[in-house]
Amino acid sequence: MELNNVRAVITGGASGLGHALAQHLLSHGAVVTLFDVNAEKGETAAAALGGNARFMKVDVSQEQDVLAAVTAAKDAMGGLNAAINCAGILGAGRVLGKDGPMPLSQFETTVRVNLIGSFNIAKAAASLMQHNAPGEDGERGVIVNTASIAAFEGQIGQAAYSASKGGVVSMTLPMAREFARIGVRVMTVAPGVFHTPMVDGMPPAVYDSLCAQVPYPSRLGKPEEFAATVAFVLQNRYLNGGTIRVDGAIRLQPK
Numbered sequence: 132m133e134l135n136n137v138r139a140v141i142t143g144g145a146s147g148l149g150h151a152l153a154q155h156l157l158s159h160g161a162v163v164t165l166f167d168v169n170a171e172k173g174e175t176a177a178a179a180l181g182g183n184a185r186f187m188k189v190d191v192s193q194e195q196d197v198l199a200a201v202t203a204a205k206d207a208m209g210g211l212n213a214a215i216n217c218a219g220i221l222g223a224g225r226v227l228g229k230d231g232p233m234p235l236s237q238f239e240t241t242v243r244v245n246l247i248g249s250f251n252i253a254k255a256a257a258s259l260m261q262h263n264a265p266g267e268d269g270e271r272g273v274i275v276n277t278a279s280i281a282a283f284e285g286q287i288g289q290a291a292y293s294a295s296k297g298g299v300v301s302m303t304l305p306m307a308r309e310f311a312r313i314g315v316r317v318m319t320v321a322p323g324v325f326h327t328p329m330v331d332g333m334p335p336a337v338y339d340s341l342c343a344q345v346p347y348p349s350r351l352g353k354p355e356e357f358a359a360t361v362a363f364v365l366q367n368r369y370l371n372g373g374t375i376r377v378d379g380a381i382r383l384q385p386k
Contacts, residue, residue: 132212132266132273132365135160139213140204142191142252145172147327148277149217151354152361157183159362164204166191166218166252191218191248201255212263212272213365214256216249216299219277221329222291238291245295246302249276253306253317261313268368271314275361276303278321280376284383296321300374307372316371318364323378325352345379352377 137156143149144165153163157180165180166189167173177186185207189200205211222241226233253274260272278296285293300319307317324330324341330351333341342350360377364370 132270132368134362134365137161137163137213137365138205138208138210139215140164140166140201140211140252140256141215141217142166142189142248143216143218145169145176145186147217147329148322148325148354148357149215150176152215152217152358153180153184155355155358155362157181162208164208166200166204168218191216191251192243194251197248197251198255201252201259205259210263211256211259213275214252214260214272215275215277215361216252217277218248219245219295222295223288224291225288226290233291238294241291242295242298245292246298249299250302257310257313257315260315263314265314269314270316270368272316273365274306274310274315274317275364276317276319278319278374280321280323280378280381280383282321286383287386303374304372311371316368318370318372319374320357320360320364321374321376321378322357323352323376323381325354325357327354344384345381348379350379352379 141149141153141163144153145167156163162183165173165177165186168190170188173186177184187200190196224233224237256274263271265271276299278299281289281293282296282300303317303319310317
């Protein structure tokens with residue numbers, strides 16, 4: 132798929148990795164719709180990105196809202212052939228914390244946003260993509276999920292987060308196998324520690340320590356490196372059913 136032909140919905144597109152991806156795709160002629168729960172940030176981001184970007188307030192954990200939003204985005208863009216899941220929450224907390232066991236609601240909320248949200252977007256997008264005219268190799272669309280290296284080496288305090296991201300990784304292959312008949316590819320990108328707004332408030336010593344844990348290059352990932360990886364997935368039709376780590380060779384320690 133050529134990037135100038137991309138018509139994409141990007142969840143979590145108002146900031147961080149999703150926003151960087153939107154910038155990258157737009158710079159290559161794509162048309163994008165940002166999905167986010169933060170209306171103020173979303174409207175501001177879309178306005179700054181220009182005429183080929185639009186925003187819709189969407190809670191990805193709500194099935195019916197997602198179905199309606201994906202359909203509306205397709206109509207507004209004149210098509211839909213890419214859906215990229217970047218929305219997510221950390222849900223940090225120990226299973227047995229200082230104040231007692233983790234409330235089920237905290238675990239459930241993390242799974243609902245990170246895993247069920249990705250599933251909601253994927254199924255809604257694929258349902259529409261299957262009606263696209265087939266391109267080369269019969270391709271009709273691409274779904275790209277965002278997991279995390281915590282799916283593989285979850286740290287203490289990441290039980291909920293790791294479970295949600297592990298689920299994203301695990302559903303990638305069976306979904307890709309199922310969607311093969313309709314010409315829709317499914318891939319997942321698992322970022323390491325990236326420089327997003329969440330780390331801006333870190334003390335310098337903590338930030339430097341985090342960078343030192345990355346073997347090479349010893350720094351945090353740049354959002355544009357994530358964006359370039361997703362763009363590569365969109366363009367390379369032989370990438371299907373797998374997960375790509377983008378992490379500078381870091382392997383998370385227990386804590």
